Amino acid sequence: RGGLRRVRARCARRRPRPRRGRLLALAFALTLLLAGCGRADAPGGSPASVAEPGAAPLTSREPAPPFDLPRLGGGRVALADLAGRVAVLDFWATWCAPCLETVPVLNRFAEAHAAEGDVAVLGVATDEDGAEVVAPWVAEQGVRYPIALGDLDLALAFGAPGLPTTVVLAPDGAIVARHVGAVELDELEASLALARMRAGPAASAD
Numbered sequence: 001r002g003g004l005r006r007v008r009a010r011c012a013r014r015r016p017r018p019r020r021g022r023l024l025a026l027a028f029a030l031t032l033l034l035a036g037c038g039r040a041d042a043p044g045g046s047p048a049s050v051a052e053p054g055a056a057p058l059t060s061r062e063p064a065p066p067f068d069l070p071r072l073g074g075g076r077v078a079l080a081d082l083a084g085r086v087a088v089l090d091f092w093a094t095w096c097a098p099c100l101e102t103v104p105v106l107n108r109f110a111e112a113h114a115a116e117g118d119v120a121v122l123g124v125a126t127d128e129d130g131a132e133v134v135a136p137w138v139a140e141q142g143v144r145y146p147i148a149l150g151d152l153d154l155a156l157a158f159g160a161p162g163l164p165t166t167v168v169l170a171p172d173g174a175i176v177a178r179h180v181g182a183v184e185l186d187e188l189e190a191s192l193a194l195a196r197m198r199a200g201p202a203a204s205a206d
Helices: 002-010 022-039 097-112 131-141 152-157 185-204
Strands: 068-070 076-078 086-092 119-125 147-149 165-169 174-180
Touching: 068 147, 086 097, 086 185, 097 119, 097 185, 131 147, 165 185, 174 185
Parallel strands: 086 119, 119 147
Antiparallel strands: 068 076, 086 165, 165 174
């Protein structure tokens, strides 16, 4: 019972959700509880990931579902825009407490690989209220990578069992890793190496 209280506290929403889409939100919240917001009860209290270093990588060449989303601040971003690069997609929400932990990690990762040209980091906000709540949160938390305005349907389409979930795509658009919970920098680096390896000689030569 104490473990369940910890999971609920970790998944606590920071603001009431609107009526619109409430059934979907409740269904997703249930998966958050069952997944423990990324297995929050893992040893040491650190969220485990679906494809973490040392674990078996995803063996199927599962294609990423297509998307075309508005970007926070203007413009749009589509899956096709990420072709030819390793893409790191982080699905999050302003009401998800563990999502706070991913921001400094993704900031560091994005900045470390900015000059390489073959890595794209994109945060995908799933809040129903869109830019109205996302923009202040992004400014407050000091997010320094692009943000797209998505929804829970897209997170589920990418196989997210809870928030945050970070999905890593190879340059050909195949999903090579899913990290459930607050991802660590070494996990992202391992997934990047795996995605580059799966890109093949032709992609590596670019």
